Amino acid sequence: MTNSYLTLEGVSYVLPDGRTLFSDLNEQFDARPTGLVGRNGAGKSVLARVLSGQVSPTTGRCARLGTVYYLAQQIAPRAGATVADLANVRDTLDALARVEAGSTAPEDFDAVGERWDVRRQLDSELTRHGLAHLDAATPASELSGGEVMRVSLIGALLSAADFLILDEPTNHLDRDARSALIEQLRQWPRGLLIVSHDRRLLEHMTRIVELSPLGLQSYGGGYRFYAQCKAEERANALQTLEQRKLERDREARSLREQQERLARRQARGNRHGHEANQAKILLGRQKERSEGSAGKLRAQHAQTREALNARVHEAAQQVEDEASIVMRASALAGTSTAARRRVAQLDAVSLPHVPPATRHIDLTLTGQQRVGVIGPNGCGKSTLLKVLAGTIAPEGGVCDVPVQCLYLDQGLANLSPERPVLDQLMEVNRTQTQGELRTRLAQLGLDAQTIMAPSGTLSGGERLKAALACAFYADQPAQLLLLDEPSNHLDLPSRQALETLLRSYSGALVVVSHDDAFLEALGLTHHLAATENGWGMDACQPST
Structure with a gap:
């Protein structure tokens, strides 16, 4: 059919x-x-x-x-x-x-x-x-x-x-x-x-x-x-929102000026009445008329303000909440490493429970290298990250990682699901106040309610941001970041926000992903591919 x-x-x-x-x-x-x-x-x-x-x-x-x-x-x-x-x-x-x-x-x-x-x-x-x-x-x-x-x-x-x-x-x-x-x-x-x-x-x-x-x-x-x-719609919506705000501000100034003129007229009328020795009854009627005019003006002004606020609110609704990430360069200063500094070395390493073709690997990683690990399911990509992170031991050879390292697996096991995000960040950052850390988390799009909830109750995107915050904002921030399929289950704006965040990271990065668009957005320096002939490292072509 x-x-x-x-x-x-x-x-x-x-x-x-x-x-x-x-x-x-x-x-x-x-x-x-x-x-x-x-x-x-x-x-x-x-x-x-x-x-x-x-x-x-x-x-x-x-x-x-x-x-x-x-x-x-x-x-x-x-x-x-x-x-x-x-x-x-x-x-x-x-x-x-x-x-x-x-x-x-x-x-x-x-x-x-x-x-x-x-x-x-x-x-x-x-x-x-x-x-x-x-x-x-x-x-x-x-x-x-x-x-x-x-x-x-x-x-x-x-x-x-x-x-x-x-x-x-x-x-x-x-x-x-x-x-x-x-x-x-x-x-x-x-x-x-x-x-x-x-x-x-x-x-x-x-x-x-x-x-x-x-x-x-x-x-x-x-x-x-x-x-x-979507980009054009958002730009137009933002422009409309700004125009509505300017209209509201102009009208607010105009209303204040009207009120000030009315107040000055009332003051002059009162002075003139007293100076002319008008009868009290005439002064009272004049005051009543003046107060009536002022009351009508205030009601008109309130109605106008309400209508303008409604127009601003309507325009704001058209500007959808994007998962934007704001990070100052100083916030990531501690993650930077010298370009030639060795951050990881694998010498004749044998990976456990991996097919023969990709079981053995020699690898040197230096500071500011950004490596995308690619290959079919079951070839040993996740195992390689675990060996680098020290969570499992190699069957043979030597693995040396002399810098602070953070490994985020697909389940984000480094987060305690029963504990709030703020508590976990305060545990690794003892030099900043709670207020400063709340601000840092807010810059990642994590609001006050979210950071006080058990991390296990948060969405995948929120938990990923929390885990990265603990890496970037720790007293000893990670200089080598190992990520296993970090974009899985994230919506499009959250993926783009993660890309923005990782582009800001100046340490060494090793990320496993099957999402070509995600990898392309990270500014990778190398691809490490698992093939039938073993592991191969190739430099990425610079983006045009």
């Missing part, structure tokens, strides 16, 4: 605690490949589930023409699940097996439908995606996170649904798997909606739809066109 569509008509969703997640959404999603973007917490995943029919809206309705296949962001296989379950073909395979064994039950034929070659299709796709070591009966518990996602995506693409809704499909995928998925989605012939923060994937969409507190806004083109439109 090529004319499939999903239509939102006045859709709202209210959370169990009474908060409205989004309201009065009206939009149609057709066969055009569409990317759904928005800040973390805006309700993208909930909206995707509403569109797929997984949940019902609180108000309004969602109309669907055609079948919909929905793949959630977090895939948690049930106990005993197999590859066939992940690919959502278990029921079809079971029914096919019964038919082949002689079953004539109508329900078995209905379950198979037109998919008589589903077993061959699954095996073929597993082989094509480098998963030939798996089959339909392989337990899901034996798969890595990347393999779970890849098998689940195979199931989505085999579904022949009229509409695919995929929530963050590139999470846990390495570079090659991301490229393969993008190519497959480019060839998908029917309706497609992708919830994603992956800029490379979004660039291949025909349009971008953004969910924000203002509702849904549709943009034609891929990510770069969307980003350009």
Whole structure:
């Protein structure tokens, strides 16, 4: 069915605690490949589930023409699940097996439908995606996170649904798997909606739809066109806000001048009445008229001020809250190291639990080197960071890191989840006052309420900022920063804010990531690649 569509008509969703997640959404999603973007917490995943029919809206309705296949962001296989379950073909395979064994039950034929070659299709796709070591009966518990996602995506693409809704499909995928998925989605012939923060994937969409507190806004083109439109919208909104503020200030001055003129006229009238020896009754009436005029003027002024404040507030609402980061150069002064100073040395190091091709490594890192570590899942990238950080020992060789080092794994294990951010920063910074540290955290976009909450209750982006604050603002700031997939689960503004922050960092940096756009934004000096021939370090070409 090529004319499939999903239509939102006045859709709202209210959370169990009474908060409205989004309201009065009206939009149609057709066969055009569409990317759904928005800040973390805006309700993208909930909206995707509403569109797929997984949940019902609180108000309004969602109309669907055609079948919909929905793949959630977090895939948690049930106990005993197999590859066939992940690919959502278990029921079809079971029914096919019964038919082949002689079953004539109508329900078995209905379950198979037109998919008589589903077993061959699954095996073929597993082989094509480098998963030939798996089959339909392989337990899901034996798969890595990347393999779970890849098998689940195979199931989505085999579904022949009229509409695919995929929530963050590139999470846990390495570079090659991301490229393969993008190519497959480019060839998908029917309706497609992708919830994603992956800029490379979004660039291949025909349009971008953004969910924000203002509702849904549709943009034609891929990510770069969307980003350009957003920049122009924000610039125009800021200009309008400044104009409204200037109008309010001018009107406020005008109102003060009117009040001052009225006060002067009243004073002159009172002096003239007394000097002319007017009767008290006439002076009283004059005073009443004067006070009446002043009262009317004050009411008019109050009404005008209220209208102007409303216009400023309306303009301010159009300027969305961006995750901007403000950092003074002095705040990061202690992280700088001499360009030629050795900050890490690996001599004939053998990495534990790593494939033979990348088990052995010799590596020298110097100050202000910025290295992006790339390679397929399972090649030893995270293990390399752990050896550099000293959290695990090498099987052989010598690892020497003579500078202060901070390692942030994907789970941010260096933060105590039960303790507030401010307490943890005060523990590593004993030279500044609490007020100064609160200001530093505010510069990272962490407000007073956030820094007093247990860090385990914060969003991924907030926890990452807190962990980096403890690294940058410590009495002994980290001069070597080791980051493992730091942009995972961050929304687009938070990723851009993180890029801004890391560009300000003047120490040595080693970051593992599959996000090409993220790596390109960091101003890397080198790529360290894990290949079939071992580890290789190449200098990055300077940006033009």
